Amino acid sequence: MKDLSNWLRKHTDVRTIRVAAADLNGQARGKRIPARFAENVLKNGTRFPMSVLNLDIWGEDIEDSPLVFEMGDADGILRPTERGFMPMPWLEAPTALLPIWMFRENGQPYDGDPRHALRAVVDRYRTHGLTPVVAVELEFFLIDDSGKTLQVPPSPRSGKRRKAAETMSIRALDAFDTFFTDLYDACEAMDIPADTAISETGLGQFEINMMHTDDALRAADDAWLFKMLVKGLARRHGFAASFMAKPYPEYSGNGLHTHFSLLDAQGRNVFDNGGPEGTEVLRQAVAGCLTGMHDSALVFAPHANSYDRLVPGAHAPTAICWGYENRTVAIRVPSGSPSARRIEHRVAGGDVNPYLMLAAILGAALVGIEDGLQAPAPVTGNAYAMEDLAQLPGSWAAAIDAFEKSPFIARILPPELVRNYMFTKRQELHYMAELTPEEQVELYLDTV
Structure with missing residues (x-):
């Protein structure tokens, strides 16, 4: 956490960050956040529905998935991986990418996250x-x-x-x-x-x-x-x-x-x-x-x-x-x-x-x-x-x-x-x- 905060302080030119996780198709799913609010992500993580890691190749919900309506489209908590911040050299404005992965509310890894499957x-x-x-x-x-x-x-x-x-x-x-x-x-x-x-x-x-x-x-x-x-x-x-x-x-x-x-x-x-x-x-x-x-x-x-x-x-x-x-x-x-x-x-x-x-x-x-x-x-x-x-x-x-x-x-x-x-x-x-x-x-x- 301290190292990630220090990275932001050293790179004051970075105006926005992307937080992104890989879904089952390997697509990057996440959010764009102003750099001045990045500390909140480092402290508390970010949230989005568990179903987001289970979208089809078009980015659409899976119609029969219990994650959507049956489970109320509940959130997972996404926290930074050990990779930390890195620049995104293909974008025009100075931007940082923060890879994240998903956990359940109780802190357990979310089994639908492909990165956790490899970790296991x-x-x-x-x-x-x-x-x-x-x-x-x-x-x-x-x-x-x-x-x-x-x-x-x-x-x-x-x-x-x-x-x-x-x-x-x-x-x-x-x-x-x-x-x-x-x-x-x-x-x-x-x-x-x-x-x-x-x-x-x-x-x-x-x-x-x-x-x-x-x-x-x-x-x-x-x-x-x-x-x-x-x-x-x-x-x-x-x-x-x-x-x-x-x-x-x-x-x-x-x-x-x-x-x-x-x-x-x-x-x-x-x-x-x-x-x-x-x-x-x-x-x-x-x-x-x-x-x-x-x-x-x-x-x-x-x-x-x-x-x-x-x-x-x-x-x-x-x-x-x-x-x-x-x-x-x-x-x-x-x-x-x-x-x-x-x-x-x-x-x-x-x-x-x-x-x-x-x-x-x-x-x-x-x-x-x-x-x-x-x-x-x-x-x-x-x-x-x-x-x-x-x-x-x-x-x-x-x-x-x-x-x-x-x-x-x-x-x-x-x-x-x-x-x-x-x-x-x-x-x-x-x-x-x-x-x-x-x-x-x-x-x-x-x-x-």
């Missing part, structure tokens, strides 16, 4: 004397959406549009050098650990990796804040940035890959056996991720457009399998130094809620460790061509059904969150059928 999984690891170390890779497109069809923006340097994918092209990065320079400066100001940037296989597509951290909540915060920053900053530069799973049918979509390892109480990587194959604990974690993958697909592919990405041969996994140094599988174990042995989970699209994604991944791995599950043989070669492998759900509706009925999901996520998420996705499924493909793209381009 991390707490379970702590009871085993384990700490997840996490890093994420975020892919996004820079898009000119000013016309009837989406296209890559013209380069601010040359004025030309590069209408082809340029995988790992320095020229593609340099074409938007001003944007990326501003982006890295903004990440430093917001304390987001952005590392390497590359151009990807899609049209105007890029990827930025985050540095690994032994704080999974912070890793999710970084991903959530980074998505907000990239979209806001791109608009300041005159174009759009989008993390939607598949904006262009003919190009690969956006992924959000997660790398993780586990440290014991002495700080040793429990996946490291000194060789390339990793430990039994690594294979148990892999087995847990594979066992829970079908039922948790709705977390990794939460929207109608998500399933356009999960098609064979499009650089996104479709089969539930794993392998060493193989990018056609869902779970990859990268090569490299044994001390850095880790698991890469490759299923999630860029359109996910990072808190739910990490809760599902780390929760599944922990179930595998707790139950001593055995992983199948690793896949070598092209997993897309192997017809005998179990598959991810092929549609949004199938993923919703699998998630709702899953005893595995019930071991990872609290019942209230599962219920709220189901209500949300069934409502979205119903109303999305009324939209044309063009209207769906317009909706998802800026939201997810």
Whole structure:
């Protein structure tokens, strides 16, 4: 509290603050408050209905949700997370963002808050004397959406549009050098650990990796804040940035890959056996991720457009399998130094809620460790061509059904969150059928 108050006193140019929490779709929900009244938020928190964290992608109430009329649309109390204040470099006026999360009136965490769901999984690891170390890779497109069809923006340097994918092209990065320079400066100001940037296989597509951290909540915060920053900053530069799973049918979509390892109480990587194959604990974690993958697909592919990405041969996994140094599988174990042995989970699209994604991944791995599950043989070669492998759900509706009925999901996520998420996705499924493909793209381009 004292540090937060000091931050405000040191930044007297800040005129307003935003207090914001992530809803189940990862949308920022909150309030704008004059900076002179910010101390009240620090002291007493702020309030808004619990149903606000359970809105659909349009920001509408969930019609069947008991949170709305059945429970009188009761308030939750939202308090600052440990992240504290940070600038919002994509806005014109000096403004600070204060991330918050929701509690009940009695001080207990609100189970419908996705950040609390991840916290609960991390707490379970702590009871085993384990700490997840996490890093994420975020892919996004820079898009000119000013016309009837989406296209890559013209380069601010040359004025030309590069209408082809340029995988790992320095020229593609340099074409938007001003944007990326501003982006890295903004990440430093917001304390987001952005590392390497590359151009990807899609049209105007890029990827930025985050540095690994032994704080999974912070890793999710970084991903959530980074998505907000990239979209806001791109608009300041005159174009759009989008993390939607598949904006262009003919190009690969956006992924959000997660790398993780586990440290014991002495700080040793429990996946490291000194060789390339990793430990039994690594294979148990892999087995847990594979066992829970079908039922948790709705977390990794939460929207109608998500399933356009999960098609064979499009650089996104479709089969539930794993392998060493193989990018056609869902779970990859990268090569490299044994001390850095880790698991890469490759299923999630860029359109996910990072808190739910990490809760599902780390929760599944922990179930595998707790139950001593055995992983199948690793896949070598092209997993897309192997017809005998179990598959991810092929549609949004199938993923919703699998998630709702899953005893595995019930071991990872609290019942209230599962219920709220189901209500949300069934409502979205119903109303999305009324939209044309063009209207769906317009909706998802800026939201997810």
